[in-house]
Amino acid sequence: PTIAAYLGPDVQLVDSATETAREVTALLAARGLAAPAGQGSTSFFVTDVPDRFIRIASRFLGSAVDSAVRIER
Secondary structure, three states: OHHHHHOOOOOOOOOOOHHHHHHHHHHHHHHHOOOOOOOOOOEEOOOHHHHHHHHHHHHHHOOOOOOEOOOOO
């Protein structure tokens, strides 16, 4: 809102993350690759210490992270 107010009504701001998500959603649907509705799953692969990642990720994500698998770089 601050940038929009400064630039004025003649400038349209575009949120690239929102637009990218919209385009990817449409592309996946058009190609029959969209996941069915429902609950998905999450896996975490890290190059750091898994226990440390789990502790920090849980704080940032706001929900418990059950596990992470360490991979070699």
